[in-house]
Structure formats: C-alpha cells, structure tokens
Amino acid sequence: MDLRQLRFFLEVARAENFTRAAEKLHLAQPALSIAIRKLEEELEVALFNRRDRKITLTAEGEALARHARIIEQQVSEARQELDELRGLLRGEVRLGLSPMLSSFFFPQIVALFKRRYPALQLSINGDSARNIQRKIASGALDMGVIAGTVPEGLDSHLLVRDEVVACVHRSHPLAARKKAPLRELLAEPLIHFTEGYHLRELIEERAARDGITPAVVAESNLFSLARSLVREELGLAFFPRMVVAHDTGMAAISCDQPLFLDLAIAWKKNAALSRANREFVDFVIQEVDDYYLLAQAAGTFPLP
Structure with a gap:
C-alpha cells in the first residue's frame, strides 16, 4: 500500500x-x-x-x-x-510544449504542480520541437518536452515511447482496419503538420525511404484543427496513439511496420537546474510514470 x-x-x-x-x-x-x-x-x-x-x-x-x-x-x-x-515558495519554471501536448495530458500535470506549489510561477511556451530545442539552448526556456532524438547540448529523460497511428473518420473505408501498409495509408489525402514538427519529419522520412510522395491537402501547427479536419472527412492525419485513444470520432490504424514517437523532457546540458525546475522535472517524470502504469494495467496503452 x-x-x-x-x-x-x-x-x-x-x-x-x-x-x-x-x-x-x-x-x-x-x-x-x-x-x-x-x-x-x-x-x-x-x-x-x-x-x-x-x-x-x-x-x-x-x-x-x-x-x-x-x-x-x-x-x-x-x-x-x-x-x-527547500525554498520552493519562490521561483519560475519556463517550459516549452508542442501544441499537441498542450491540449493533452500536460494541462493536468501543470494544474497538479501548481496546486502543490502555488507560489511558483509557470510560463508555458507552445512551439515546434525544433524551436523548443533552440530556445532551451539559448536560455530562453528552462526546459521543454521534445520528440525524437535529443540533440547534442541537451540533457533529457525519456518520458514515453508511443505508437504513431493513422487516423480517419469512422465512416472511412479504412476505419475497419487495425493495420495497413504505409503506402496504402499515404495514398489518402494527408492532413500534415507544418515544417519543424517532428511528427511531420517522421512521416516524410519513412515516405521518402519507401519512395512515396504524400498528397497533402492541408497543413497546420494546431492539433485541434488537424483532428477537426479528420472529423470533417477532409483526409487522414497521423497522431500519437495516446492523444486519440478515447476519441470516438476517429478510427486509429497502425502501420504494418509500426512507427514510434519518443517524448522526452530536456534541459540545457551542464546547466544547473534551479530547485523549482528540478522539482518540476521530477514531478513530471513521476506523474507520467504513474499515468502509464495505470493505463497499461487497464489495457488502454499497450507497451510498444
């Protein structure tokens, strides 16, 4: 207990x-x-x-x-x-988050942290993973949640590895499929994230390797807009499974050769974190670990 x-x-x-x-x-x-x-x-x-x-x-x-x-x-x-x-009645945490994470999961973490440390200031900057990395390196941000390979110059802690799935409207012919080849998925009109977003780079790298040219019908840096366009049957979009697991308006399809997205919390290498920042990093790690242990026990997010 x-x-x-x-x-x-x-x-x-x-x-x-x-x-x-x-x-x-x-x-x-x-x-x-x-x-x-x-x-x-x-x-x-x-x-x-x-x-x-x-x-x-x-x-x-x-x-x-x-x-x-x-x-x-x-x-x-x-x-x-x-x-x-420990002096946690003062201090500031400057955090970078992608728009997708800003609308899923992290609002709860931020709220829980703020309730525990009401005197600490939280400043949250929404941007692409690439820009978040640059801002951490320049000192404009203390830390950020980034996707993919952590660049030289940053320290990090891997939070989770999540599967990337193709999402379509529930009435789409592909909606009944659990798995499909990437070539077949990318034959559909594609709702893409804008340049600088790791999820876009991940899809484009795999497509280029397989000699596929996606038919992009819309681009956005907003997760909520991309999701709405899928619901409006404009096309197909790729999302981490965790952010669409409970979305009844879409069907999620795995690639026959699965794609995975690594999410890590990162900060500047060789830069001492303040007490407030260290507490936030530890808090995020614990909350994400607890969330996924419970989710996996319930069968919501199976381990990749």
Missing part, C-alpha cells in the same frame, strides 16, 4: 462514485477501478459496497478511511514544511 493508492481510495470514498472520482483524478475509470481492486486484494478486504450502482464504504473501508485522512493531512503538512525549507 502506498500514498498513491490511498489518494485514489479517498477520492472514491469522497465522490461515492468511480466515474466522478476518475474525472477528479484525471484517470480513465477502468484504470481507477483496477487500482482499487488491487488495493483490496493486497489488504484482503472489501473496501466498498457496490450495489445498484451506489458506492459506500464497508466497515473495513471506514476504518482505512480514518487512518488515510490522517496520513493525507500529515503528508500535506510535511510537504509544506519541506517546500519552505
């Missing part, structure tokens, strides 16, 4: 509903259910009564909740005291 499990348990107890608790925790409901079931198996007791879609604490659950609330309060007080000792 760990603090994360207790946090999940208390949120379900407060909400008396797995779906509402999952929304508050920014988790998929199946992942939260699995986490609670594992906690019950570990403790060898039922913590919740599940009858007629109503969730209430069992006697054992009430006992655990009393202790968990005390632990939660003590952990909060300990963090506050340690934060003050």
Whole structure:
C-alpha cells in the first residue's frame, strides 16, 4: 500500500462514485477501478459496497478511511514544511510544449504542480520541437518536452515511447482496419503538420525511404484543427496513439511496420537546474510514470 493508492481510495470514498472520482483524478475509470481492486486484494478486504450502482464504504473501508485522512493531512503538512525549507515558495519554471501536448495530458500535470506549489510561477511556451530545442539552448526556456532524438547540448529523460497511428473518420473505408501498409495509408489525402514538427519529419522520412510522395491537402501547427479536419472527412492525419485513444470520432490504424514517437523532457546540458525546475522535472517524470502504469494495467496503452 502506498500514498498513491490511498489518494485514489479517498477520492472514491469522497465522490461515492468511480466515474466522478476518475474525472477528479484525471484517470480513465477502468484504470481507477483496477487500482482499487488491487488495493483490496493486497489488504484482503472489501473496501466498498457496490450495489445498484451506489458506492459506500464497508466497515473495513471506514476504518482505512480514518487512518488515510490522517496520513493525507500529515503528508500535506510535511510537504509544506519541506517546500519552505527547500525554498520552493519562490521561483519560475519556463517550459516549452508542442501544441499537441498542450491540449493533452500536460494541462493536468501543470494544474497538479501548481496546486502543490502555488507560489511558483509557470510560463508555458507552445512551439515546434525544433524551436523548443533552440530556445532551451539559448536560455530562453528552462526546459521543454521534445520528440525524437535529443540533440547534442541537451540533457533529457525519456518520458514515453508511443505508437504513431493513422487516423480517419469512422465512416472511412479504412476505419475497419487495425493495420495497413504505409503506402496504402499515404495514398489518402494527408492532413500534415507544418515544417519543424517532428511528427511531420517522421512521416516524410519513412515516405521518402519507401519512395512515396504524400498528397497533402492541408497543413497546420494546431492539433485541434488537424483532428477537426479528420472529423470533417477532409483526409487522414497521423497522431500519437495516446492523444486519440478515447476519441470516438476517429478510427486509429497502425502501420504494418509500426512507427514510434519518443517524448522526452530536456534541459540545457551542464546547466544547473534551479530547485523549482528540478522539482518540476521530477514531478513530471513521476506523474507520467504513474499515468502509464495505470493505463497499461487497464489495457488502454499497450507497451510498444
């Protein structure tokens, strides 16, 4: 039993509903259910009564909740005291994010970090991976989440490797396919990201290797616009699987020779990170690890 499990348990107890608790925790409901079931198996007791879609604490659950609330309060007080000792009541984090990540997953991370350290200033710059790398190197940004190979001059920590999938409207003839050759996928009208975005470079490199010339019908640096154009049946677009996993308006198709995208958080090599920046890096790494462990347990994002 760990603090994360207790946090999940208390949120379900407060909400008396797995779906509402999952929304508050920014988790998929199946992942939260699995986490609670594992906690019950570990403790060898039922913590919740599940009858007629109503969730209430069992006697054992009430006992655990009393202790968990005390632990939660003590952990909060300990963090506050340690934060003050480490000087985290002042400072700034200047972060670079791609537009795609700005709309998926990272808003929750930023919000959680800000709630833990309300006095810290967060400045978020949306740009392509190439421009983020340049800004880190020049000192305009403290760190950023970048895709692909980390250039010389930056240190980094790999956050996740995710599959790149082709996405089409649900009514598209390819929508029923789980997998297709890249040549067949790129025969469709392509909604492309603008130059400087690693996802575009990844597709173009593979296409050039296979002697394919994509038929580009639209270009954008906005993930939300590219996704909307797919939904409007303008064409096909490539996205990381994680950002479309729960999108019921599109179908995701794997390439027969899978494509993968590496996402890493990077900062300037040989430059000492401030306490605020180091805390943010550690926080992001832990949150992403927790998210993917739960997602993989629920079968949402299988390991590549």
